[in-house]
Amino acid sequence: MGALHVGHVSLIHRAKQEHDCVVVSIFVNPLQFGAGEDYFQYPRDLESDRLVCEKAGIDIIFAPLASEIYGVGETTMVIPPASLTSGLCGRSRVGHFTGVATVVTKLLNIIQPQRAYFGQKDGQQLAIIRQVVKDLHIPTEVVACPIVRSASGLALSSRNQYLNSEDLGTAASLYQALKVAETTFNQGEHDGDALIFVVKEHLSTYIASQQIDLEYIELVDLVTLEPVARVVAKSMLAIAARVGNTRLIDNIILNVNSEY
Amino acid sequence: MGALHVGHVSLIHRAKQEHDCVVVSIFVNPLQFGAGEDYFQYPRDLESDRLVCEKAGIDIIFAPLASEIYGVGETTMVIPPASLTSGLCGRSRVGHFTGVATVVTKLLNIIQPQRAYFGQKDGQQLAIIRQVVKDLHIPTEVVACPIVRSASGLALSSRNQYLNSEDLGTAASLYQALKVAETTFNQGEHDGDALIFVVKEHLSTYIASQQIDLEYIELVDLVTLEPVARVVAKSMLAIAARVGNTRLIDNIILNVNSEY
Numbered sequence: 248m249g250a251l252h253v254g255h256v257s258l259i260h261r262a263k264q265e266h267d268c269v270v271v272s273i274f275v276n277p278l279q280f281g282a283g284e285d286y287f288q289y290p291r292d293l294e295s296d297r298l299v300c301e302k303a304g305i306d307i308i309f310a311p312l313a314s315e316i317y318g319v320g321e322t323t324m325v326i327p328p329a330s331l332t333s334g335l336c337g338r339s340r341v342g343h344f345t346g347v348a349t350v351v352t353k354l355l356n357i358i359q360p361q362r363a364y365f366g367q368k369d370g371q372q373l374a375i376i377r378q379v380v381k382d383l384h385i386p387t388e389v390v391a392c393p394i395v396r397s398a399s400g401l402a403l404s405s406r407n408q409y410l411n412s413e414d415l416g417t418a419a420s421l422y423q424a425l426k427v428a429e430t431t432f433n434q435g436e437h438d439g440d441a442l443i444f445v446v447k448e449h450l451s452t453y454i455a456s457q458q459i460d461l462e463y464i465e466l467v468d469l470v471t472l473e474p475v476a477r478v479v480a481k482s483m484l485a486i487a488a489r490v491g492n493t494r495l496i497d498n499i500i501l502n503v504n505s506e507y
Numbered sequence: 508m509g510a511l512h513v514g515h516v517s518l519i520h521r522a523k524q525e526h527d528c529v530v531v532s533i534f535v536n537p538l539q540f541g542a543g544e545d546y547f548q549y550p551r552d553l554e555s556d557r558l559v560c561e562k563a564g565i566d567i568i569f570a571p572l573a574s575e576i577y578g579v580g581e582t583t584m585v586i587p588p589a590s591l592t593s594g595l596c597g598r599s600r601v602g603h604f605t606g607v608a609t610v611v612t613k614l615l616n617i618i619q620p621q622r623a624y625f626g627q628k629d630g631q632q633l634a635i636i637r638q639v640v641k642d643l644h645i646p647t648e649v650v651a652c653p654i655v656r657s658a659s660g661l662a663l664s665s666r667n668q669y670l671n672s673e674d675l676g677t678a679a680s681l682y683q684a685l686k687v688a689e690t691t692f693n694q695g696e697h698d699g700d701a702l703i704f705v706v707k708e709h710l711s712t713y714i715a716s717q718q719i720d721l722e723y724i725e726l727v728d729l730v731t732l733e734p735v736a737r738v739v740a741k742s743m744l745a746i747a748a749r750v751g752n753t754r755l756i757d758n759i760i761l762n763v764n765s766e767y
Contacts, residue, residue: 315639318641318642320588320590321589321590322588323585323587323608323638323642323643324585324586324587325583325584325585325586325643326583326584326585326586327583328580328582328583329580329581330580346746347613348583352643353642353644355643356645356646357644358642359646378583379583381578382582382583382613383577383583383585383612383613383616384616384617385616386614386616386619395753408562444717
């Protein structure tokens with residue numbers, strides 16, 4: 248969606264390592280914004296993005312108009328399984344993942360890449376795209392790339408531009424809380440409720456003072472996104488919260504086999 | 508869906524004329540049959556189909572299992588615009604065209620053909636597939652092929668196997684009625700209601716005796732499937748009716764520019 252940051256650049260570098268020709272799509276997708284969400288505020292700076300891509304050695308930027316992607320009138324929609332879209336962010340962002348699945352299907356069919364690189368930061372989106380690509384037999388390999396963070400630990404996001412300096416400090420606590428849970432997990436605690444409690448406890452002062460409005464903290468299976476009571480295979484401990492008016496998400500992957 | 512007849516063979520011959528390698532998909536798609544429809548009765552004879560394909564010089568038959576197409580659990584669905592799916596056959600076959608759109612998207616992504624050949628007999632299906640391929644930017648050209656008919660005029664269909672000899676005579680009247688409307692059109696009558704009246708009048712004896720249960724006779728735009736009051740561009744005069752227990756469809760294209 249443009250407003251490229253170092254997280255995006257990490258995807259570009261990975262793609263450049265593995266391919267001769269890399270295409271970057273830049274498209275703020277109206278279909279994945281709900282009523283009252285920040286479609287019109289969402290940061291856009293195509294010239295800055297172009298320079299980032301040029302510096303990273305990108306061959307092609309694909310930045311279509313909404314009318315080129317959606318035409319006029321109703322469009323065909325791609326609806327992922329409800330089991331993947333109804334939980335986590337799907338509870339508050341109704342229709343969001345249908346919009347994501349639809350535009351990603353279009354972009355993959357237009358560009359026809361061998362591989363497509365997505366950030367683990369949007370963990371639910373990634374699981375959904377994997378499922379859509381598998382279900383529709385789209386001949387593209389989905390590659391997940393690790394979350395890139397600022398020095399404070401805050402997961403990079405174009406929406407971090409909305410945060411003032413106080414918010415930035417508050418926002419960093421989200422990852423710190425996940426890290427405390429990860430440490431607890433590594434010490435042998437595999438129970439979901441216990442790990443969730445650790446996160447909430449770490450954030451309790453911010454929550455009490457309403458500096459953080461916690462939307463969810465959940466432990467789910469990394470692939471199916473079904474809630475899990477214990478970490479038994481790859482699980483995702485995912486959080487969503489508002490800091491000021493800005494909705495942020497983050498996650499860590501917990502794996503009893505400790506390989507990912 | 509297999510049970511290949513001369514109509515299918517005409518698609519194969521057209522494809523063979525235009526391409527070195529032709530793939531025939533044979534898949535009775537559970538997702539496009541509604542509750543109470545004939546999924547389990549639908550004719551299947553893969554060995555006979557194989558011989559038809561061999562004789563026609565087909566290179567590859569793709570006849571997957573339902574489990575290979577749909578996996579386990581919920582699948583991602585492809586939902587065409589409601590304006591295309593809600594009318595005509597969509598009124599009685601709820602969910603049918605979603606099933607068609609979903610399986611065709613999967614098949615096109617698996618086979619990745621340059622062109623895909625569909626019969627005009629399933630006129631609504633054809634318009635929907637054109638729209639899905641356009642909307643999702645699937646890199647395949649959709650080619651429409653004319654309806655192939657028996658000597659009586661009956662449009663060939665795998666479901667004609669359900670008809671006894673009396674039914675076959677009754678069923679042929681559907682096309683005869685469309686032909687009378689076409690003659691009336693060619694004589695200068697472009698009004699939708701007038702053309703529909705001609706069809707109903709031709710079928711009135713069968714309808715009165717309940718040998719034909721008319722589901723719809725409609726004049727619609729060939730591309731948008733919106734009902735039209737007059738033939739002004741390419742229009743489709745489409746009919747659906749039951750003869751005995753067998754649901755049949757047919758259509759003719761009317762064009763004021765008389766080129767299709």
